Amino acid sequence: MKYKTGQPVDVGDVVHVRNRAYTVYSISDTVTLRSMCERGYFTHVYPSDIGAYIPRLHPVFEGLMPI
Numbered sequence: 001m002k003y004k005t006g007q008p009v010d011v012g013d014v015v016h017v018r019n020r021a022y023t024v025y026s027i028s029d030t031v032t033l034r035s036m037c038e039r040g041y042f043t044h045v046y047p048s049d050i051g052a053y054i055p056r057l058h059p060v061f062e063g064l065m066p067i
Contacts, residue, residue, distance in 0.1 A: 001027055001055075002053060004051050031044070
C-alpha cells in the first residue's frame with residue numbers, strides 16, 4: 001500500500017482522519033488505526049480515507065513488473 005505521494009504506508013505512521021490523530025496499527029485491504037488519545041480505541045478505514053491506494057496491475061502485466 002502506498003500514499004498518493006508514492007511513499008509506502010508503514011505500521012506506526014501517524015495519519016489524520018476527521019480531525020483526529022491515529023497511528024497505523026495493521027494493513028490489509030482495509031487499514032486498522034489506533035487512536036492517539038488516552039482511550040486508544042481502534043477503527044477500520046479504507047485506504048482512500050488516509051490518502052493511500054493499493055497498487056494493482058492488470059493480470060497480463062503482473063509477471064512483467066513486480067511491485
